[in-house]
Amino acid sequence: MTLRAALAILRKDLAIELRTRQSVPAMVLFSVTVFVLFHFGLDRDELDGPLASGVLWVTLLLATVLAVNRLFASEREDGALEGILLAPIDRTSVYLAKAAALFLYLVVFELVALPAFAILLLGPNLLDAFPALLAILLLADVGLAALGALVAGLAAETRARDLIVPLLLLPLLVPLLISAAKASQPLLALQPRAHELGKWLGFLALYDLVFVLLAVAVFDFLLED
C-alpha cells in the first residue's frame, strides 16, 4: 500500500518535472556556472586530485540544495499538500516518492554535469575514474536524496524555507562530502588509482543506511496537520 502510493506520487512528480523542466535544467545550469566561478576564483585551467574532487563534490552538493528547495513546490502551490494529507496513506510514502524523485533528478543531472566538469575543469581523463566513481556517485546520490527529502519535509511549512534548507542540509551532508571527496581524490589524480576506496564506500553505505532508516521512521510526524 505504501509502495503503491509512493509510486503514484513519484509518477506525478516525474510527469510534472518532464513537462515543466524546472529542477534538473536549473541544477545543470547552476553547476556549469559554478564551474566557471571556480575557474576564475581559483585561477586555474585544470584541476586534478583533491582540488578536482573538492570542486566537483561541493558543486554537486550545492546543486542538490537547489533541487531540495523545490522538492515540495508542486504541493505548496494550489494547496495540493492538504489533498495528499487527506488521502489515506502514510506520510512515509510521500517521503519515499520525494526521495526517489530527488535521486532520479540527481542521476540525470550528473549525466550532464560530469561531462561538463570533465570538459571545463578536469585535467585527467574522467573515464579513468570509472567504474569506481560510479559506485561513489550512486551511494552519494542515495544519501543526498535521503537527507534532501527529509530536510525538505522539515522545511516544507516553515516560513524562512529557502534559508533553512541550506543551513540545515549542508552540515548534515558533511560526512557524505568527506567520504565522497576522499574516495574520489585518488581517482581524479594525474595517475588515477583507487586508494582506501573500500573504507569510504563502506562509510557512505553506513551513512545512507542510518539516514534512510531514520527518515522513514520519523517522516510520519512531519506534514501532519
Place this chain on the structure above:
Amino acid sequence: MAALAFASTGGRYVAAAYAVFLVLVLIWVAIMASKIARTERELTELNDLADKRPAP
C-alpha cells in the same frame, strides 16, 4: 606550582580558557536570574489578583 604556571605566557592562555568557561556559566546565571525574577513578579501579580477576589 600554580603561581609559576600562571606567570608564563602559556599560563595566560590557560587562564583565558578558564575565564571563558566562567563567563559562559555566569551569562547563563544572569539569564536564569532574569527569568526567575519575572516569574516572581508575575506570581506576585497573581496573588494580588487572588486577594482581590472573594474567597472561593
Place this chain on the structure above:
Amino acid sequence: MYGKGLRTLSIATVLVMGAAATLTFFYAPLDADQGVIQKIFYLHVPLAIVALCGFIAGGVFAIQQLRTGGREWDMRSYVAIHLSLVLAVGALITGSIWARASWGHWWEWNEPVLVSFLIVFLLYCCYQPLRFSISDPERQARYASVFAVAAGAFVPINFAAVRMATAHVHPRVFGTTTGGMPTRMWETFLVALLGMALLFITLWKTELTAKSSREQLNRLRRRLAPETDEAAPPLAGHEAEQPPTEPVPAH
C-alpha cells in the same frame, strides 16, 4: 517536579568541580611536550564530551516526545540541546585558545574534535530559528523533535567521518614523552569529566525547574483569570518580553 534533589545535585557539582580544579593545578603532572598549556585540555575535552552526550540526549528525549506527544519531553529535549550548544561554543573557544597556545594559530583543521564541533555547532544553530519559524506549538514541538533526532544521530557519524579524514600529525592529547597517559593525568581528567557532567545536569534541571515554574504560573493565571485564557504557548517565539535564551558569544 524538576526541583527535587536539585540542591544535593548542585552541592555535588560544586564539590566535584572544585576538586577538579584543585587536581588540575596542584596534582596533575606537567606535560612534557606542552607544559602548562596542556591544562586547558582538562576543560576543553570534558566540555566537548558532555556537549556531545547532551546533543544525543536531546535526540533521545525527542524520540520520546514523538512517541508520547506532550510538552514534558519536548522541554527536556529543548533545554538539553540549548545547553549543549553553549557547551559546544565553550569547547570551540577553549579548543581555539589551545590551538593558538600550542601551534600558534587560532584554528587547526587537524584537530578532529575542533572541526567536528564546528560542524555540529553550525547545524544546531538552526534549531532555534527552526522553532521560531513555526508558530503552532504542537507542530513546533514535533518538527523540533524530528530535527533533534536526525541531528542526534548525525553527531557521532560526523565525529567518525572527521576523525577518519584527519591526518594524525599532531601530538596526541594525552601523553608525555614516555607515551601513554600517566595515572595522575587520567584521574584528574576523570574528575574533571564528572564535574562537567554534573554541571550540565544541574544547569539542565535548574532551567527545567524555571520553565516548569512558568508553566505552573500560566496554569494558575488561567484558573484565576479565565478571561485572559491562552492555550499553552510554544517553547520558542511566544512572548516578546521574554529574555532571549542564552546568546551565542561571537568568536
